[in-house]
Amino acid sequence: MPDRPPGPELLGTRLRHLLDLLDGDVAAVYADLGLPGFRPRFTPIVRALASDGPASIRALARATGVTHSAASQTVAQLAKEDLVTLTPGADARQRIVHLTPKAEALLPVLDAEWAATTAAARRFEAELPYPLSRLVDEALAALGRRSMRQRIADVAPGLPAARDRSGDDGRLG
Incomplete structure (x- = not known):
């Protein structure tokens, strides 16, 4: 590995x-x-x-x-x-x-x-080189604009998430 x-x-x-x-x-x-x-x-x-x-x-x-x-x-x-x-x-x-x-x-x-x-x-x-609290705020705002589920669907339209976007919660990993 x-x-x-x-x-x-x-x-x-x-x-x-x-x-x-x-x-x-x-x-x-x-x-x-x-x-x-x-x-x-x-x-x-x-x-x-x-x-x-x-x-x-x-x-x-x-x-x-x-x-x-x-x-x-x-x-x-x-x-x-x-x-x-x-x-x-x-x-x-x-x-x-x-x-x-x-x-x-x-x-x-x-x-x-x-x-x-x-x-x-x-x-x-x-x-830290960048305040973590500010980065978290910016990450939450970005996911508020476009959820992680939507982002995955954008790059992999063949996945089931791209066909059925119900229940979108924007969670990471």
Whole structure:
């Protein structure tokens, strides 16, 4: 097997590995702080609720830059950990998410961790030739304009994806 770095064909795999490294270390910091069940994906939702007050899952998805499905899954995990409660919204399909007293008690520790993680992320990006956060923003925008599925169909019109574009989600690898 040739000894060369992986190319774009393994982009999804490599991005998942990068995310595993980043999230794994942040999760280890939470464990060091005495919060072993707290996951990195909880923080943006908790911070949005602490900052703006109770919100619908749709509003939380917008505020944190994730899909409604991802926000809903995270809220369900937060509820399991007794960090949020849900109440009915104005319409039967809407649920309003509230922080619990348990979550509110964690805010000083989470704020300190957030500040430290933000500073560490800035230092990490300073080591790179191009800020990773900016590159991610640009990649998301490019996939918003044209999904990966559509891009594959463009270069391989004979593949089933080119004939049936339903369910297009733009995921990589």
